[in-house]
Amino acid sequence: MPVRYMTYPNEPRSILPVDRRTGGARSTSTVRLDAPYLASFGTMLVPMNLWVAVQRFTAWIEPAIKAEWIRVTRAYAERQGRTLEEAQLSSAMAWEDPNRDVGVARERAGFLLSTRKLHCVWSGKRLTAANVDIDHCFPWTVWPCGDLWNLMPAHRAVNQREKRDRLPTDRVLRAAQDRILQWWRDAYRESPNRALAERFALEASVSLPGVAVMDADLESYYSAVNLQRLRLKQNQQVPEWNGERYL
Numbered sequence: 001m002p003v004r005y006m007t008y009p010n011e012p013r014s015i016l017p018v019d020r021r022t023g024g025a026r027s028t029s030t031v032r033l034d035a036p037y038l039a040s041f042g043t044m045l046v047p048m049n050l051w052v053a054v055q056r057f058t059a060w061i062e063p064a065i066k067a068e069w070i071r072v073t074r075a076y077a078e079r080q081g082r083t084l085e086e087a088q089l090s091s092a093m094a095w096e097d098p099n100r101d102v103g104v105a106r107e108r109a110g111f112l113l114s115t116r117k118l119h120c121v122w123s124g125k126r127l128t129a130a131n132v133d134i135d136h137c138f139p140w141t142v143w144p145c146g147d148l149w150n151l152m153p154a155h156r157a158v159n160q161r162e163k164r165d166r167l168p169t170d171r172v173l174r175a176a177q178d179r180i181l182q183w184w185r186d187a188y189r190e191s192p193n194r195a196l197a198e199r200f201a202l203e204a205s206v207s208l209p210g211v212a213v214m215d216a217d218l219e220s221y222y223s224a225v226n227l228q229r230l231r232l233k234q235n236q237q238v239p240e241w242n243g244e245r246y247l
Contacts, residue, residue, distance in 0.1 A: 003044065014195040018044045034202055053234055066093045100144070102134040104189050104196070106149035109134065109188040112153075116186070120155040122163060122172065123246045137180075138228065139165040142238045147203035148196075149221060152180065165233060166241035173225070175247050180225075181218050189218060215243060 006015045017166050021042040031037055042081075061086060070089045077084045109132055112118045118127045135154035138145060142165070154163070168176070188200035205211045208224035209231070 015050070016044055018042060018048060035205060055235055062095075066090075066217055068094060100140055102138075102159055105134045105148060105153075107189070107194075108191070109153045112186055118153055118183075119179055120158055121152045121176045121183060122168070122243055124159050124179065125154055125155045125158070127153060127155060133159040135159040135163065137225070138167065138232060139238065141165045142167075142236055143232060145207060147207055148200045149184065149204045149208070149225070153183060163241045163243070165239075167229060167238040169240045169242050170226070170229070171247055172241065172243040173229060175243075177222060181222060184218050184221070 003014070003016045003018050007013060008015060012015055019042045021040060026172050029037060040100075070086075070093060074084055109118060109127075110129070112126065113132065118132070119125060120127055125131075133154050133156040135152045136145070136152050137152050140146075173180075186199070188197055191197050204221045204224070205216070208221060211220055211224045233240065
C-alpha cells in the first residue's frame with residue numbers, strides 16, 4: 001500500500017514506481033538468487049536522494065520502524081485475544097548482523113602461498129604464512145560486505161597497524177590495481193573450482209554498481225570498486241588511508 005499510494009505533492013506521480021511481473025522462475029524446484037531471477041518478480045525504483053537520506057539517517061529510522069512494527073503486531077494480537085510481551089516482541093525484531101567470515105579467502109591465500117608468490121595488495125610486500133592477513137578493502141565497520149571481491153591479502157602489520165578500518169584513497173586503490181587484479185585472477189577467476197569462480201562473479205555482479213553480467217572482465221569489477229569507494233566516501237564520510245609510503 002505505501003508503494004501504491006505514496007505520491008509527490010499535488011500530482012499522481014508515484015514516489016516509488018513499481019513494475020510488477022509474474023516470473024516463471026518461481027515455479028521451478030531450484031532457483032539461483034541472481035539478477036535475472038530477482039528481476040522476474042519486477043522492479044521498484046527508489047529516488048537517489050531518498051536512498052541517500054535513508055542511509056545517512058538509518059540510526060534514527062531503524063528504531064522508529066521497529067517501534068511501529070511492535071505497535072502494529074501488538075494491536076493484531078489483541079484483536080485475536082492474545083497478549084504479547086514487550087521482551088518477546090523486541091527479541092523478534094532483533095537484527096542479526098552478517099557473519100564476518102573470511103575463511104574462503106584465507107584458504108585461497110594459503111593455497112597460493114604454497115604454489116607461488118603472493119604479495120600484499122597495498123604494500124607489495126612478499127607474504128608468508130606467518131604474516132598474511134585478509135583485509136576488507138572497504139571497512140566492515142562502515143559496510144559489512146564479506147563478498148570475495150572485497151577480501152584482499154595484506155601484510156598483517158599493514159592491515160592491523162596502518163590501514164585498519166579506513167577507506168583506501170583513490171591513489172592507493174589505483175596503485176594496487178595490478179595486484180588486486182592478479183589476486184582476483186589467481187584466487188577465483190582461474191580457480192579449478194568453478195563454483196568458487198561463479199560465486200565470485202555473482203557476488204560482484206549483485207553488489208557492485210554498474211556490473212550487470214557475471215562474465216564481465218576483471219577490469220570492469222575494478223572500475224566498479226572505484227565507484228563504490230567514491231560512494232562510501234561521499235555518503236558516509238568514511239576516514240581515508242593514504243598509504244603514502246607505498247605509493
